[in-house]
Amino acid sequence: MSRSPSLGAIANVKNPQRKQRRSFNQISAKLAPYGFLTPFIVLFFVFSVFGFVFSLYLSFHQWNPVAGMASMRFVGFENYTFSLGEPDFYKSLYNTIWLGLASGLSQHLVAIPMAYLLVSLGSKFRHFMTSAFFLPFITSTVAVSLIFVNMYSANVGIINKAIVALVNLPVINWFMDWVNAFMPLRWLEDRTLIKPAIAILQFWKFVGFHLVIYISGILTLSKEVEEAAILDGANWRQRFWHVALPHLRPFIFFGVTLTIIGSLQMFEEPFIITNGTGGIGNSGLTISMFLYKVAWEWLDMGWASAMSWLLFLIIAAVTAVQFFVFGKKGLGEH
Amino acid sequence: MELKKLSLALLLVGTTAAAQAATTIRYDCWPNHDKTAVDKIDDFYAANPDIKVEVLSNNWVDHHNKLTTALATGDGAGDLVCIDVEKIGAIVNQGGFTDLTSAFGADKDAEKFVDFAFAQGKGTDGNVYALPLNIGPGVMYYRREHMQDLGFKPEEVTKDWDALIDWGVELKKKGVPLVGHAGSIAQTIINTEVEEGNSIYFDADDKPIVTSERFVKAFTYAQKARELGLDGRFGDWSSEWFEGLKQGSFAIQFSGAWLAGFLESWIAPDTAGKWGVEGLPAGFYGSWGGTFLAIPAQSENKEAAYKLAQWLTQDRDIVLYEFDTNAAFPALRATFDAPMFDEEMAFLGGQQARLLWKDIAENIPSVKPSKADNIARAIILEQALPSVVEEGKDVKVALAEAEKLIVRRMRNL
Structure with a gap:
């Protein structure tokens, strides 16, 4: 369905000031999403992308952090x-x-x-x-x-105590007595x-x-x-x-x-x-x-x-x- | 009236200016060594009205990780920081700290501290980079019901390591393990019987010496203790270890002076009078733990930070307060004549234990930290020693393998 130009649009042609305001609004509307995204993008780059890239960079260097940034030395694939x-x-x-x-x-x-x-x-x-x-x-x-x-x-833990109690139950003890020889288990x-x-x-x-x-x-x-x-x-x-x-x-x-x-x-x-x-x-x-x-x-x-x-x-x-x-x-x- | 207003305004301006002129420094440490700086800071302010101190406390691990990050980025470290003796070799020798000898002539204070502790704060260039806040003179804690009550004498069972093992065999007959873990015997020998000129794991040229006689002896005794069934097979700080200290289910514990304070205040307060202390076996002296203060090179308030460091480490009353409230044994000689050193300690069965600790502190040989201590310690104590004690691996083979790993992993140091 085609639309005829609105009265507002015609008025804009005649009124340059209003046209300018409209184009400003259009630009603002286009930029707004990026504005809203900026906090995430900044945080993402600072905490994710930078760390990612820096660790890749570091993997080709020899670096003791305590000695400061200046001590970093390129070593190629040596670390790998x-x-x-x-x-x-x-x-x-x-x-x-x-x-x-x-x-x-x-x-x-x-x-x-x-x-x-x-x-x-x-x-x-x-x-x-x-x-x-x-x-x-x-x-x-x-x-x-x-x-x-x-x-x-090993000696005071509930798991070993439970195992000992279990294997020493009357019937179970007949065929599980051998477990006692391995107790306490030193997990x-x-x-x-x-x-x-x-x-x-x-x-x-x-x-x-x-x-x-x-x-x-x-x-x-x-x-x-x-x-x-x-x-x-x-x-x-x-x-x-x-x-x-x-x-x-x-x-x-x-x-x-x-x-x-x-x-x-x-x-x-x-x-x-x-x-x-x-x-x-x-x-x-x-x-x-x-x-x-x-x-x-x-x-x-x-x-x-x-x-x-x-x-x-x-x-x-x-x-x-x-x-x-x-x-x-x-x-x-x- | 106008004059009054004018005076008030001038006073206000003067106060504001004074407040602005005050230098604010940050002191980074971990609980409870941060406590004295909080409790007694007004004493410091009285002598240093132009300095304001903020205390930032993190747990031990986070504190050192945060310090490493701050040194890496060149920003964010406190003006004065605590460093554990375990970390000092790896951190101080890498250039991130202020040379206190050149900046403040710290060498002139050497006599104020026990020798070994002051030497530990020196870098490989011989200059001072850290001042000792506290030390841990090593002793053998023993339970009296397994010693005197059974007719044994502490000085006899600590005559040498064989005598200690013999006592352990007698205790085993009564169903009492000598130690919590056999590895603690090896650790004690490794840390306290260091040859002159060497560090714990390295010689003067930073070559590993872990296949030397000291390590063979340490590992052999630990293996023997395990084979004879003289240990409870649980490590320090495990739940069984805590329970054992409370119940007296094992006979001895090698540790620093601070353990008495820990036992009395929170680990086993109900065991008062049941403990005794004796010097380490075979007459050797050693230290368990210790804390140092250093000023990161990135600090913009080094002079103020040094004043705080001097106050914390050299003010007799402050150091004694730290000892009294925090069981942190002083490295400062001026404290050793305090009346509390002569007191009998009820918790230790009336022994004058502080005199023994003082004697040990004065006699511990100087052992300089090495920058690869961290790597060697992990390989020796966490890999090689357990493989010998727990799995019966041949001592010499385990140590030779450990040496190879140390050489490999210290490639960048």
Whole structure:
């Protein structure tokens, strides 16, 4: 539909002052969004882009921060080659992947069927259980980790006390008595137990978050599809495998992506559990902890930056593999 | 009336001008070493009306990280900052601090402090960069029910390390571990039996000496204590350690003088009278912890900051106040004749422990910090020692591997 020039427009032609005001208004209208965006853009550049670019710049330099900016010296790829020759880089990477797989996989393997079960049990029970499982996620990581340190304590910790009480129950004791020979378990002082100790904490903290995602996903499944499956004679297990699970694929994709990124950046829990040391034989040292140690304790910012970029490349590669494996189906496209 | 108004106006102008002329400085520290500067600041103002002090307190870790960032960017550090002795080697020798010898002739105050502490504040160029605020003369704390009550004598069981181990074997028969963690034996030997001219981990040319006899001896004793089952297998500051100090479930703890204050005030206040102190085994002297004051080169108020540093470290009453309220043992010799040093300490079973600490403080050999101490400490105490104690790794192999790692990681220093 075409429009004839308005009276106002005609008046503008005749009145240059009014025209000028209008063009000013037009410019203002165009600039206004940028004005509103400016605070974000400034903060984004100062706190994100600058840090990003500066760490890349640093990774090609040797720099002890305490000696000031003037002490920075260009060293090319030396920090990268040095990182790749460092035994603890590989050890911390292995630990990180181990922890990511152990806690990450178990979170999803538990959260998916549990979400389906909670949805099946009705809204009242579901709301209560979801809140209970979600609570650890919103609790302070530092506080939770400190509590777990106490719980893992070999002689006075509640976990060992519970295990001892359990295996010494009348019937259980007949076939679990051998466990007493291994007590007390030294969760935080034993190379083989420290990773499971961290993974259990991670699982406890994050399983509720994934549960909420999967419950939301199952609730988007239309009643008709569910009812059709029931009419076709599908039982509970079949409906889970052949109806709910395929429907959850994009949610699983989203959850697994978050787990991969989060796991590879794991820092606070192992840092507190191992008192910042990485544990016996560095068996609880994650890659984020190692680069923190290099940067802030050993004051080698260039090396730490190079490792953080290597970590970035690893995260990007693993995420890309995941995209490749899930393909478009992962994003809910067919 | 007009004259009155005029006088009032002049007074107001005068006051405002005086307020403007006052120099404001910032003192950065961590709890509780910030407390004296807050509690007693009026005494400082009385002598220095032209200086105003703001105190900025962060926890220990944040304080040092913030200081590192401020030194990196050349802006944001306090005019006077606390530095833990553990960090001093890595931080002070990198050029971010004021040379107090050249700027204020700080060397002339050397006699005022115990020798080892004043030496720790010097850089590799021999100039003073930091003044000692407090020190931690090292002793062996022991529980009396596992010592005198069982017929043992502190001076006999600390005759040498073998005597200590023998006592541990006797205690084990009664079901009492000697120490919380066997690693503390190694740590004590490493820190206190340093050869003349060396720093803890390096020789005078900054070459690592971690395969030397001292380290082999330290690791061997720790491994032996573990093999004989003489430790409780829990580290310092763990929940079992706290519980053990309260219950007396292990016999000894090597630590600084400050631990007595910690035990009495918050760790185990109900254990008064159950503790005793003795010098370290084999007659060596050492220090556990300590705090220094330094002036960042970026400060624009260095003179005012130095006045505050002098007041905090050299004013006898102030240093004694810090000792009394904060259990921070003084490095200032002028405090050593205070009556409180002769007092019997009820918490330590009536011992005149402060006299023992004073004697130790005067005899601790000077060991200069090295700029790679941080790296070496992490490798030796957090990696090599646990691998020997917890996993039975061969001592010489563990130390040789540690040396390689230290050399590799100190590439830029």
